[in-house]
Amino acid sequence: MNAAAPDARMVEDVNPATGHAFFSIAETDLSRMPAMMADARQAQRLWAAKSFKERATHIQRMRRYIVEHAEQLALTVSQSNGKTRTDALATEVLPCALACNWYAKHAASVLKPRMRPAGTLLFINKRTQMQHVPLGVVGIISPWNYPLSIPFGEIVMALMAGNAVLLKVAAATPAVGRAIEDIIAAGDLPPGLFQHVVGSGSKVATAFFDNGINKLFFTGSVNAGKQLMAQAAATLTPVSLELGGNDPMIVLEDADLERAANGAAWAGYQNAGQSCGGVERIYVVAPVYDAFVQLLAAKTRAMRHGAGHDNFDVEMGSITTPGQLRTVQQHVEDALGKGATIAAQSQPTGSATDAGLFYPATLLTDVSDDMITVCDETFGPVIAVARVADEEEAIRRANASNLALTSSVWTRSNKRGRAIGARLESGVTTVNDHLYTHGLSETPWGGWKESGIGRTHGPEGLLEMTQAKAINWDMLPSKRNLWWYPFDETTYKALLNALRFVFPRSAGEWLRSSLALTPFLVKKMFTGWKTD
Template identity: 75%
Template sequence: MIETTPGTVTDYNPATGAAVAELNLSDLASLPERMAQARAAQRQWAAKSFKERARHLRLMRDYIVDRAEDLARTVSESNGKTRVDALATEVLPCALACNWYGKHAGRILSPKSRAAGHLLFANKRTTVEHLPLGVVGIISPWNYPLSIPFGEVAMALMAGNAVLLKVAAATPAVGRAIERIVAAGELPEGLFQHVVGSGSKVATAFFENGIDKLFFTGSVPAGKTLMAQAAQTLTPVSLELGGNDPMIVLADADLERATNGAAWAGYQNAGQSCGGVERIYVEEPVHDDFVALLARKTRALRHGPTTDDINVDVGSLTTDGQLRTVQQHLEDALAKGARIEAQSQAVGDVERGFFFPATLLTGVNDTMLTVCEETFGPIIAVEKVANAEQAIEKANRSNLALTSSIWTTDTKKGRALAARLETGVTTINDHLYTHGLSEAPWGGWKESGIGRTHGPEGLLEMTNAKVINWDLLATQRNLWWYPFDQATYRGLLNALRFAFPKGPLQWLGASLKLTPFLLRKMFTKWHTD
């Protein structure tokens, strides 16, 4: 996004430099009015049943399916990824999200009865309800400019909320596409609003105008800044802040599948996937074979702009700043002894775009930026390890802990090792795709963020939990109410011994003493004369 004239921004294709769209910047001075409109619409929306809300999401799903190619083209032109990539990892997950949340939100968020914890509370009845937050803010990144925000929009709407969405400054044209998808859902006016502008300014305006919760996907520094801002008003936040994801290849792995998976999860979206492969630890017996096979596949890949024949594998990076970061990480690795084993081949005019070849590195170590930091580009760093223990130790060193993977033909062993990896998601013989699973929670540990999106956990993040408790049988007083006297004290002691007796005789004695006191306390008036 580049501000071209006062009050407008232009979205440029990072692969070609061509202008994609021009949008008007939002007037943040009008945000109080827009917030009031969203709150009014939200009250109307929250009164609808889950079935009614799902009908609106089905309209959006149908729009996505009918215009899948247009949406993929928009994402490709705004973000730089290939159209195949856009269709597979952006458009398809959006349709799946409409379908899954529409079908399951009612079951997940409907009131649930909670059984009494003990016979002492047998007269109490409890339900837990999950009520809408109100107006949620979503600030989304440029690497998946459609699927990340839209999945959260779908969750927010099914939970009964209004939404203010701010897409990444680099991909505003995708925000306009989301506007059109949501418009197809025929929502109450003002329930969904797209805000165009600087991320920091919009976030500040959200907090100042009482946003009920902020969902942010982006860098660790930006997430920490937002969390500090949110602390001033105790505004809840959900943060997904990136990853430096390890892949562990065991000696018994299927190397054909492992190298296929590594190439896709490491180079897909030009490596701009917080859940993609960045570090690969390979057990020594298969290291050389793994590298040789992955090198052949890396050389076979083609990077360049997407053309009408769509015969390209890796698109461009999205921003010139990200390109500089990837270049810096490669230069640092080579200066410290790493070797380039293979790179993809350029096709088409790559001079005008932010292209970087898919690059396979070996001879890496923990001092290199591409190993110890998030590169967020099409570089895969492979390191030989003696065994799985060493691989897990190295994998867990990172302060980022979003996803990881284990590659083995022994699923039982893979699951046992997966449980020891300090990441929010671990897959076995696959990587990266789980963000597309609407049913699976998404999020990380450590500095990869807090909170979860997607799945039942993501829906619950869009609500306030409310307990409603009442008495089955009306009484005058509870056991622990006034007046306090010796009888109350003894009654509480007998209640404790009744609940946790040392044996049947103590239970019987406590029961005989507790019952008449309890009946008097509950069913006689408190005489204050």
């Protein structure tokens, strides 16, 4: 599925936990992009002609492959990304199987044609059907933090909606791209319908735009997203952007502190903190601040970080790229220089060595809003906890960010949690949980502000993979509409009567306008425009 030139440059996949390369793949020859696009369009026309039930059959074959090869897939993700095998199985492999099942079963009901009710008696003769037609060829540029589950969910949505897919995975995780090829091959799709592109993200994006990609789905940094959006503007190519998050967690005085501390540890340190929807900032009301910090510190110290591809007795793996490790280090150094305190860190275990890109799970207290780790996305295993006077201060500080992807509220009252959640500026708010909704196929994923535009997952994600199309027709045959030529004073008065018929100021006006309008309508409908 990867069209490489004979002398193509090889891209290596290096396990960030060991520093050792374990896989290599050739870069795609981008001069072949016009031919790849032509193949995709030809296959897409055949695929779009299939029923939802027929498409679902292919998707369910992929699900069976995922289930049968779950352990190998988890190992590949762990080696490529650095997360533990347990983490890979829970947050990457399992969601992929769930996605196959949900979209295969529900795409037809979400995307089926629907009749649109008439909005006024004036158009009682008109009928409208809303259709959702495939976009054509969809481009997906995916990140290294969830190299399997993020692109695969979008692939399944695109396929069930009737599209072809060109996928470019992150340069840091090419082995997962090959694993996705194997999953897709199990689905026995028409040749050319899915193609894996290997190479520089900017060069591949340019090739996509130059060759008429119908829509681009990108997950990555805010800056890269802005550059792609500017590039897409030249051809008005639609984009869906899932960018960054600096996600807040609010702990109220009536929270179950044990659950809150457990949830914070998982959602803040999972995937070595490299989750755009993970906890980065925690605002705890003063009465329970000390107790909460004590609990979270104990759990942080109890955590073990190390190579998770060959050791199940470890909670957290490595950072994925050297650049991201430097960012995490710089953010913590900045915080410490401005008065923050390291309240607790995890301990190395097993084969956590100098060769790996490891950074301990780190709990920061005494934080202030001028620290980079508070006001920007750290994207590492660092949690900053701040004391607030009450829920109003917590809401205000939680919303004081240019990023708005997810948030959470922790309270024993679901009613109170939902009420506060409605005031938080984020695409997703969870009560007494965090981060997990990315794994719910039925729940939309996406954010506000600079966290991006568009949605993936759920019905909203399926709709993003289509063009909305209205089909309108007359129930009864007619020669002319009310507002068609020729014009004369009678036409003008008829339009006035139509307005007063729809919006009468009295019962008498309604009766007079309807009596005056009816014969004119009948004449328009059944008499042609005589031009002799």
